[in-house]
Amino acid sequence: MPPVRVRFAPSPTGFFHIGSARTALFNWLYARHTGGTFILRIEDTDQARNSEQFLQLIYDSLTWLGLDWDEGPNPNGLGERGNFGPYRQSQRAAIYQKYKQQLLDSGRAYEKDGAVWFKLLGERYKVFDDHRKKEVEKVKTAPVVIHDRIRGRVERQEDEDFVIFRSDGNPVFHFVNVVDDIEMKVSHIIRGEDHLSNTSKHVRLYEGIGVTPPVFAHIPLILKAPEMGQGKMSKRDKGALIEEYQQRHFLPGALVNYLSLLGWNPDDDREKLPLAEIVKLFDLPAVNQSNAKFDGRKLANMNMTYLLEQPADRFLALARAYFSGRPNGPAVMANAAYFREIMLLVQPKIKSVDDLGAYTVYFFTEDFPLDAKAKEKVMAKGDPKARLAELIEAISAMDFSSDAAIEAGIKSLAEGRGLGFGDYQAVARLAVTGTNTGPNITGIFRVLGKERVAQRLQKFQAET
């Protein structure tokens, strides 16, 4: 068996899409699973649409996801790794010329209308094409048989010559793709199913050049969620861009885990898997053949699961990164010990790092919002005003040294009146945080301190 060499070959012509990330991931997983090589090749032949910004985005997104490449360009123009470069198609013109000449010389290509065409072998005939509304020349050929590692045997007729060099002198995708895969000794082409129909062209090109085609593996596509309409996910769909998850401070590991489950699964019921385990279990024949619809809720759940188990220091680093990007960041993080206590109090409660701001406002300002609906709900039950008054009266004598002490203080207050802790909890929470959700009220009391709690309770009483 020749060594496994796979490649991810994006074009820097747009934002980095979740489908691209999944294709990159499956290639990366297969390379890591087999001990092979993962190549990054930049397909930047479309000069009109390329941009350096989008190129940088490819590097950033792959790096953020943890999909490191063994061969390919280095970000920031720092040269490249690997012995099969250059890894940007815009720098490989001489190689394409060489292969073009070879096909011309061997009679497998010809010039017409200023373009270079690949020539199919067989009897020619003309036919009117209804779809394109013009007469086209067809070639009688045997069907191309593709042995796909995921699809099995696929047969497709390739019956028209096609352009490999445009009249402006630039090579087209099919040609450069095949030439590069040959030159870079790519052993397995793992790509989206949208390329399955192109594969017959590619196989003919391999044959024309005189090289045995590599192994093909066409993975299913990611489709829009049902509520987002029909068809495959496009860049305009919500949740389609990797950048978005990065900005929302998702955990890349959670996204990778979720993506790996779109079209693949381990042999058991596990869903949350360490990356090393996915690498160990991943294989091409286990990949599904049908497309998968994207489910942002399941991703969000996965992200939350990962968040919950982050060690304290790691979570704190995530929280700092999040607040660093916010206007009130410096103020929020000014007191490191205070910040740490709040974040750890809140970690088990949030679904996503970007909930942190809204979820912790009341720790950092006296001017926090009051949730009207929550107020209505809390004030409608029992006699919250009486409870509030009792709490205000009792608080100066209460011990705030620990959660347990606070709990004991409120409980003894309640028991003296034949009430329960819960009778005080709701109104206290509303007065001190402005909401009816959040971490344990005892924890909030402790972190805020007796003085501020007392002030807030009084202020609320005065305003209600």
Place this chain on the structure above:
RNA sequence: GCCCCUAUCGUCUAGCGGCUAGGACAGCGGCUUCUCAAGCCGUUAACCGGGGUUCGAUUCCCCGUGGGGGCACCA
């Protein structure tokens, strides 16, 4: 229009001829009397249709239908 791929709960999926069709997310209900978007427990919900093959089809084959993709001097 032509070609290719595909088809199990709303969604991701397990199943590879005989199963009470399993799990997860979402939903719903309950518990947790310290709330809740968390946790725990429970629960609703699926084999697209029609023909075959077979003692027996969710499973194999064919035909429909649905879904997806492709049919450029885009990639």
